Amino acid sequence: MSCEQLRLDNQLCFALYSTSLAMTKVYKPLLQALNLTYPQYLAMLVLWERDGITVSELSQRLLTDPGSVTPLLKRLEAEGLIRRIRSSSDERVVELHLTAKGRDLQHQAEAIPSCIVKATGQSTDELLSLKQELVELRARLLETL
Secondary structure, eight states: OOOGGGOGGGOHHHHHHHHHHHHHHHHHHHHHTTTOOHHHHHHHHHHHHSTTOBHHHHHHHTTSOHHHHHHHHHHHHHTTSEEEEEOSSOTTOEEEEEOHHHHHHHHHHTTHHHHHHHHHTSOHHHHHHHHHHHHHHHHHHHHTO
């Protein structure tokens, strides 16, 4: 007695989850060359966009809570990629600043997006369209929370 709706291969959530796992596996060797984990890479992407943001702003950008990014940030600081500095106007606020080493790492990471495009076997236009659909799906799901 199997219900077709409950078959694993018919689940959107599993397609998204397993694709995310596969994508992370493709990133792994590329990021190992930079000595970064995937979550650290995401944090660095945000900091390369906007140096000097707060921990709260970073966690909002990554759609996570500040407590979960703190250990990741401590490791990035230990690696000499960022500095965490308490705000002079509000010591509860921690600002994140790239070091020279952190800024230099951006140049090494510049080849990663093209490696990912190549690994997918899809065109840039196809991937941009897929990304837009996923962003819209995420927004609709977040509206239900």
